[in-house]
Amino acid sequence: MSVGIDEISFYTSNYYLDLKTLAEVQGTDPEKYYTGIGQEKMGMAAPDEDVVTMAANAALPLIESAGPDAISTLMFATETGIDQSKAAGIYVHRLLGLNSNCRVVEMKQACYSATAALQMACALVARKPDTKVLVIASDIARYDLDTPGEATQGCGAVAMLVSSNPRLVSIDPEVGNYTEDVMDFWRPNYRSTALVDGKYSTKIYLKALKKAWENFREVSDLEFGDFSRFCYHLPFSRMAQKAHQQLVRHNKAGLSADEQEAQIGDTLIYNRIIGNSYTASMYIGLTSLLENTEEDLSGKRIGFFSYGSGCVGEFFSGTVVPGYRDALHLERHRQLLAARQEIGHDEYLQLYRNQVPADGGEHDFAEGTTGRFRLAGIYHHKREYVPS
Ligand code: CAA
Numbered sequence: 001m002s003v004g005i006d007e008i009s010f011y012t013s014n015y016y017l018d019l020k021t022l023a024e025v026q027g028t029d030p031e032k033y034y035t036g037i038g039q040e041k042m043g044m045a046a047p048d049e050d051v052v053t054m055a056a057n058a059a060l061p062l063i064e065s066a067g068p069d070a071i072s073t074l075m076f077a078t079e080t081g082i083d084q085s086k087a088a089g090i091y092v093h094r095l096l097g098l099n100s101n102c103r104v105v106e107m108k109q110a111c112y113s114a115t116a117a118l119q120m121a122c123a124l125v126a127r128k129p130d131t132k133v134l135v136i137a138s139d140i141a142r143y144d145l146d147t148p149g150e151a152t153q154g155c156g157a158v159a160m161l162v163s164s165n166p167r168l169v170s171i172d173p174e175v176g177n178y179t180e181d182v183m184d185f186w187r188p189n190y191r192s193t194a195l196v197d198g199k200y201s202t203k204i205y206l207k208a209l210k211k212a213w214e215n216f217r218e219v220s221d222l223e224f225g226d227f228s229r230f231c232y233h234l235p236f237s238r239m240a241q242k243a244h245q246q247l248v249r250h251n252k253a254g255l256s257a258d259e260q261e262a263q264i265g266d267t268l269i270y271n272r273i274i275g276n277s278y279t280a281s282m283y284i285g286l287t288s289l290l291e292n293t294e295e296d297l298s299g300k301r302i303g304f305f306s307y308g309s310g311c312v313g314e315f316f317s318g319t320v321v322p323g324y325r326d327a328l329h330l331e332r333h334r335q336l337l338a339a340r341q342e343i344g345h346d347e348y349l350q351l352y353r354n355q356v357p358a359d360g361g362e363h364d365f366a367e368g369t370t371g372r373f374r375l376a377g378i379y380h381h382k383r384e385y386v387p388s
Helices: 019-026 030-037 051-066 088-095 113-127 148-152 198-219 237-250 257-267 269-274 278-292 330-338 345-353
Strands: 003-011 015-018 041-044 071-077 103-107 132-141 154-164 169-179 229-232 301-308 312-320 373-379 382-387
Touching (some): 003 051, 003 113, 015 019, 019 148, 019 345, 030 148, 041 269, 041 345, 051 071, 051 088, 051 373, 071 113, 088 103, 088 132, 103 113, 113 169, 113 301, 113 312, 132 278, 154 269, 169 198, 198 312, 229 237, 237 257, 257 269, 269 278, 269 330, 278 330
Parallel strands (some): 071 132, 229 301
Antiparallel strands (some): 003 169, 015 041, 169 312
8 A cells, every 4th residue: 555645736825026026126137036046936925815825725626626524634834833822724624614523733843844744644644544634834935125035935835635545646654864953044933034044054955955865875775866856845946956966966876967957847847936935845846846747757756855944854755656647736726827916016015014913903904815715804813714
């Protein structure tokens, strides 16, 4: 029996800022963003969107096909927590009409936690193969204005149904891990934006990749040459390209630049125009690979490197299941991306400044999302989510 990802669906906001607009205002060469960091556009959450509404929008198509009673556990991964006690997934549980016997929990370790959720979901399914676990990752990446991180913002959510005999990707049990207590990127509870030591964070990302890969090689018989494609955590596209160059060099694989690009290029297509979505980004990258690769990937092995600042890195592997194309949501994803609306710099600043008041007082949110759920307001410190 295999265990893994049976279905995958993502959601992002209907608004985006083209990075050439940001570059113009800053007096920066747009090629710094388009080529230097490898990003074109960044998604900006609507005033009435947050991690809960994005998560529910991502997961709805999976629940419509599997049925609300099929889910035994909902694991919600985020680093954009909305409450220090109540799990954001409980709101999603209600919005999706899940069974009251379904357990819900929130997971945190920066951008890595969706991978912890996926691995734990696989373990639950391996123990009880007739159950299905819903893993959701949802985040809004936000940095201070006029900082190097500003161009790497974005937002998105991804939902994965984890089951036995999955239709998309079976996940192998062997994993390579690396954990180290470092301060490369963090967001204290009193801040709405992240603090980041940008250059250092890229170095630590690469170190964690090397160490996690070495640990993976100790526990798995798989070698570099066994992999057809690689999905990396995607804070920005260039990061994955640099990571892959390092892995190729480390394994003395001797691949040309084109051969290296062929192993990762299709994973970058969606993230280039959505931006960083923290926990969701590697799995939106996987969706991009499955939906945009012309070659039939059936039976091909994928290497995954998940990274969460602070830091935890994990290298693991999976194999694409024959017939996977029948289980994709390709048309819906393409329509979602094509229907987005470009915004100017003033509108970007308005959305950026759309914050929950610090005292949590009474607040209505302006309508803006084209998704199926919205955050209507906060009343008596309680968030009110409604269908839209
Ligand atoms: N044309 C083409 N390329 C250009 C250019 C131009 N006109 N101008 C600059 N470039 C290139 C630079 O040469 C550089 O390329 P290399 O990296 O290959 O040297 C690249 O564009 C970026 O330029 P800078 O190094 O000057 O960029 P910066 O210092 O202003 O910002 C950053 C880069 C520090 C990564 C910044 O984007 C940042 O802080 N981002 C947020 C943190 C982050 O994403 N870290 C990633 C690892 S941590 C993680 O993965 C977790 C997470 O999700 C946050």
